[in-house]
Amino acid sequence: MANAPLLRLSPTDQVAVALSAIASGTPLAPVSTAAAMNDIPAGHKVALSAISEGAEVFRLGQPIGLAARAIAAGEHVHIHNLSYPGSLADPKITVTRRASPTQKEIPTFLGFRRADGRVGTRNYVGVLTTVNCSARVAKLIAGHFNGPQAHGKVDGVVALTHSSGCSVSDGSPSMDMLRRTIAGYARNPNFAGVLIVGLGCEDNQIDLLCAQEGLALDGRVRSLGIQDTGGTTRTVQAGIAIVEQLVAEASLARREAVPVSELIVGLQCGGSDSFSGLTANPALGAAVDILVGYGGTAILSETTEIYGAENLLLQRVANDDVGRRLIGLLDWWKDYTAKEPKGFDNNPSPGNKAGGLTTILEKSLGAVAKGGSTTLMEVYHYAERVAEKGLVFMDSPGYDPVSATGQVAGGANLICFTTGRGSCFGCRPSPSLKLATNSALFAHMEDDMDINCGVILDQGISIEEMGREIFARMVRTASGEPTKSEILGYGDDEFAPWHINAWL
Structure with a gap:
């Protein structure tokens, strides 16, 4: 019988990883004198020597848990006999000095340099939402631009929707994170332009979002409210018109070496x-x-x-x-x-x-x-x-x-x-x-x-x-x-x- 395909990464490891499935009874030589006591699936661990209950079990030269019971050599090591009760080491902070880049010639890629100086790897136009209630309108606006010829030299028009934005209070962690996320996407250099669509009565008001995050509604970032615009159909029509402008402006962008x-x-x-x-x-x-x-x-x-x-x-x-x-x-x-x-x-x-x-x-x-x-x-x-x-x-x-x-x-x-x-x-x-x-x-x-x-x-x-x-x-x-x-x-x-x- 051929020896088991095993990988032992450190001499301190009591376990090895099966590179492919190992049948019960297969010798674990040369890393162990034992044979596999169980079928060992690919990627799973097998004990190379006996491990006493409560002992630290090492893999990668690092402890990965404690033996929940005594483990025999050749035994499959997994959730039935290995546990992790909590951190095995106290946190220790060591300050290191950052090494200066050693390479003199920095390679380049072809990216889109934006007005704020940041660089995009893609050239999308986005339709974002303040609240779940405006998700359908955002998808209808973006859907108008489906197809390879619908958005010219832009990588696409994408609607990104979510399930929140209302019944979430100002100052709450979720509202703060939601607003940071929306504003962060609006600023991401992979978006050449963004339309933010709201309903109108939600907690996550567009003006409050922009004020909290310092997000300016300018030529690159635009907004629409469904209730103010006159409902779904009118908002979709208005949104398509705005996105057409954003697409036209985005189509002027060209990749350059950065x-x-x-x-x-x-x-x-x-x-x-x-x-x-x-x-x-x-x-x-x-x-x-x-x-x-x-x-x-x-x-x-x-x-x-x-x-x-x-x-x-x-x-x-x-x-x-x-x-x-x-x-x-x-x-x-x-x-x-x-x-x-x-x-x-x-x-x-x-x-x-x-x-x-x-x-x-x-x-x-x-x-x-x-x-x-x-x-x-x-x-x-x-x-x-x-x-x-x-x-x-x-x-x-x-x-x-x-x-x-x-x-x-x-x-x-x-x-x-x-x-x-x-x-x-x-x-x-x-x-x-x-x-x-x-x-x-x-x-x-x-x-x-x-x-x-x-x-x-x-x-x-x-x-x-x-x-x-x-x-x-x-x-x-x-x-x-x-x-x-x-x-x-x-x-x-x-x-x-x-x-x-x-x-x-």
């Missing part, structure tokens, strides 16, 4: 599996290191998915304040999730668990890898405008559409999204590159996946080489090369502002 330091990349992972922390996430981190080295920006988010691995970020913060604010976000989430049956540790989804991830700590170790190795320069609240260069962190839930929405509101003009189970996702107006963690997924869902990071395991491609390939694809995508999700038309329904308070 430095890659103008890229702001949102980092996402969804439908993660055990290979995420081995291939796509560290490879994306390597690409982020290249981008940051050229003066660009990357936004790491999903606060619930750094829990337990926060020390990997805290040991490289720009100053004490950045570290304290990151700890503050985690403390807020601990309190917020205390009402959940399992708190933070219930974060891994059924798909994550089916892919071999057991605890939130194991998931977090892989998720943090997306951020690379550079200094953490700043911490932002959800949907705040990102102004700092380098690696930054934005507070958000782990739910990908909500998290990515906050990043785009913060200014992300490109999204990189790793997946091991096969997330289908787009995020207009910002293109979303999908990175598969394993070759089987890439082959199975090739219509949705842009980059196969599974070659790191299959072909021995290095993390660094894969990072260079990802960075090159970032540049081509920013210059206009379409992503798979764009070709499939994803990106409208994934607009999902974060709400954290009850609707009255």
Whole structure:
């Protein structure tokens, strides 16, 4: 019988990952003298030696949880015998000095330079809404411009709608975040122009939104109210006329060579599996290191998915304040999730668990890898405008559409999204590159996946080489090369502002 296909990443690891399914009875040599006691699915863990109850279990050279009971050598290690009772280490802040970019010649991409100086990777016109009640009108306006000849040299007219905007009080967290999100999208450089449509009687009034967020209604940002305009039909007609003007103005924009330091990349992972922390996430981190080295920006988010691995970020913060604010976000989430049956540790989804991830700590170790190795320069609240260069962190839930929405509101003009189970996702107006963690997924869902990071395991491609390939694809995508999700038309329904308070 052939030996099991196993990957052991550190000599301190008591477990190894099955690179493909292992049948019960298969020898685990040469990494262990035991044989598999159970069938081990691909991506799942198997014990290489006996582990006593309560002992720390290591993978990636890091603890991923405690043995919930004694585990025998050769036994499948998963949710039935591995738990995570809470952080295994006290947060420790270490200030690091940001290294100056070492590259002298900064590469360029072809982007759209806007009047405020920021750069877009796409040239959309947007129809945004203040409230759910104006969603239908927004979709009718945008729908008029469907078809390849309907919007000239503009990438498209997109309606982004949501389910809130009323019965949400001024000053509440949800209203503040909703207004930040709408204003952030209106300012995102991937939109050449925006029409904001309201009903008229909602809590989220257009004038209050603009006043709170300092958003000027000028030639680039326009507005309409359904009640003031005279109902659905008249508002749709008026909206079409306005968008026609915005499209005509946007069609004058031309791509020009701009430095890659103008890229702001949102980092996402969804439908993660055990290979995420081995291939796509560290490879994306390597690409982020290249981008940051050229003066660009990357936004790491999903606060619930750094829990337990926060020390990997805290040991490289720009100053004490950045570290304290990151700890503050985690403390807020601990309190917020205390009402959940399992708190933070219930974060891994059924798909994550089916892919071999057991605890939130194991998931977090892989998720943090997306951020690379550079200094953490700043911490932002959800949907705040990102102004700092380098690696930054934005507070958000782990739910990908909500998290990515906050990043785009913060200014992300490109999204990189790793997946091991096969997330289908787009995020207009910002293109979303999908990175598969394993070759089987890439082959199975090739219509949705842009980059196969599974070659790191299959072909021995290095993390660094894969990072260079990802960075090159970032540049081509920013210059206009379409992503798979764009070709499939994803990106409208994934607009999902974060709400954290009850609707009255």
